[in-house]
Amino acid sequence: MITFEKKEDVAPVCPYCKKELSKVWFRHLKGDLGKRCIYFCPECKSCLGVSHRKGIAPFGL
Numbered sequence: 451m452i453t454f455e456k457k458e459d460v461a462p463v464c465p466y467c468k469k470e471l472s473k474v475w476f477r478h479l480k481g482d483l484g485k486r487c488i489y490f491c492p493e494c495k496s497c498l499g500v501s502h503r504k505g506i507a508p509f510g511l
């Protein structure tokens with residue numbers, strides 16, 4: 451079992467360029483599946499994830 455733990459004082463690290471993320475950029479995607487967002491690293495532009503629901507729901511949450 452893995453539990454969630456809130457961590458506001460530690461920055462997540464981009465898995466591609468290994469830079470700490472203080473922000474995440476996103477763009478809207480439009481298509482047959484409805485509106486989605488794609489999230490990417492502002493440093494290296496690597497895609498970090500795509501929302502799987504309508505609206506703004508980062509990383510599938």
Ligand SMILES: [Zn+2]
Nearest residue numbers: 464467491494
């Ligand atoms: Zn990056």
